[in-house]
Each structure stands twice: as structure tokens, then as C-alpha cells.
Amino acid sequence: MLAIIDFFLQITLRRRGPEDLPDSRFLLLLSALCYAIVQLFLALPIYSLSVMLFRSVLIDIGLLCITVWGLLWLTRHMSRSGQTLTAFFGTGALLGVLMLPFNYWLDALSVPGQPALLPTTALLAIVSWSLVVNGHIFSRALSIPFVAGLMLSLAYFFLNYLVFWQLGPPPA
Template sequence: MNKLLRAFVQIATLKLGPEDLPASGFLLGLVTAAYLLTGAASVAFYTSSAGEAALQLAVDLCLTFGFFTLLLVLYRKAHRLLQTLTALLGTGVLLSLIALPLTAWLQALDMSAAEGAPIPAVGIYLIVLWSIAVTGHILHRALEIPFVGGLVIGVAYFVLNLATFAKLFPAEA
């Protein structure tokens, strides 16, 4: 487990790639469960409805699996799907764990960055940028494209995710 955690940290710091993880459905299942748990903790800050939280997590997971599966199939790299999804979700868990205290801090202040909570808000924005960079790095390695190409796709996915959530859950977006 310690070796796996170190691998996710190394991927999140752009030192290793998804190819350094085992291609394991079991591991993807474990990482998906951890992703859903950290996602539930994050969503709990914004909605008190368990049903809506579950729906948001389902949409997020479907969007993640659907987008990246389609992408790898289009690039003829479907054989890398397990490792790519494991890397994306595993690093997502790490970044969520880093963001959770900042989110709690921001919620405790009950104000936005413009109203006097710049430290947690800036921290969250930096984590979002880090997340996009990590996604770009993972795609760069999985698709064998330049890092900038992976970054562009990472930004496109972020915008798609944001637009989807703004449309489906307007109060939370």
C-alpha cells in the first residue's frame, strides 16, 4: 500500500506516469471507492441532500470514465485504460484530500474569496490548476502526445466537467 501511495504521489508530482501502475481491475475498483469517499466528503460541504450528492458523484464518475475511455479508444490506446483511469482517480483522491481542509476552512468562514477569504480560496484554485496539470501529464504519458497536448485536453475536460455540473446542478456550480 505504501508503494502504491508513493506511486500516486510521484504521478501527482509529474515524475511517474500511469504506465508505472499495475493494469488491475481490482486496483481500479479500490481507487474508485476511495475516489467516491473523498468525493462524498467534498460534496457534503455543498449539499445536504444525500440523493443529490449521490447523483453528483455518479455524474462525475460517468463523465470521467466515459470521456477518458472514449479518448483512449480514439487514440487507439484502449489497452492503457485501466492504468490511466487508476492514475486519474488515484491522483484525484490525493488532491481531494489536500483540498478538503481548505474547503472546510472556506465553508467555516461562510464567505467567498471576494468577501475576505483569500487564503483558502487561492489554495483551492491552485489545487484545481495542479489537477489540470496532473491530468495533462497522465494524458501525455498514456496517449504518447506532447505534454502541451495533454494539458489542452485536460483543460477541455475541466471545462466540460464544469459546464455539465453548471447545467445539471445550477445552485452548486
């Protein structure tokens, strides 16, 4: 298990790419499950225990799969879909675990008019690095320059934001 975590860590440090992962359905499902669990805990302060909590995670996973499959199809690299999704889910779960303490710290400090500089800055740093990691995965999976992968990562981030914005505000 530590070897798998280390492998995803190497991808987050841009030392390895999705092509270095085994094309394993088991690893894909395991990483997707870990990603879903971490996303549930990250979204819990926003949605509480509600149908929307589970729906938001399913929408997030579905949007990622559709985006990856669409881009791989356009670039004629569909054979890389398993490894690419495994890389996205695994690194997303790993970075999500790093976000958890800051996410809950920020939630505990959420007093109107009081800044929560440290947890907000930490979350911003992790999200920024996540964009870099996603850009790295896109660039390696699609065989495009890193800058183009980073642009796709930013575009996906905004697409994800727009989709969740359309869902409306979280329940009060």
C-alpha cells in the first residue's frame, strides 16, 4: 500500500506520469474509491449529510471521467484512459487528504468578519499545486506541452466550478 501512495506522491512531484502506472482496473477502482471518500469528507462541511453531498461527489467524478475520456478521444489516446483516470483519482485523493485538516480548521473558524488567513492560505497553496499536478497529468496523457496541460487544468477547474455553481448554493 505504501508503494502505491509513494507512486502517487511521485506523480504529484512531477517525477512520474500516468504512463508509469499499471493499467489495472483494480487500481483504478481503488483510487476512485479513495478519491470519492476524501471528496465526501471535504464536501461534508458544505453540504452536511444530505443527498446533495453524495450527488456532488458523483457529479465531480462523472465530470472528470467525461472530460478525460473526451480529451483522450480527441487526441486518439483512448488506450491511456485507465492510467490517466487512476492518476487523477490517486493524486486527487492524496492532495485531498492534505486539504482535510485545513478545510475543517477553516470551517471551525468561519466567523463572519474574522479572517482565517492560515487555513485559507494553506488551502490556496494545495489547490494551486493540484492545478499544476493536473496539468502535468494532462500533458503526459495527451502528449502535449506542460503549458498546454496547465491550461487544460485551469479550464477543467473553471468548468467544475461552473457546474457546481449551477447546482445552486449549499443548503443553509
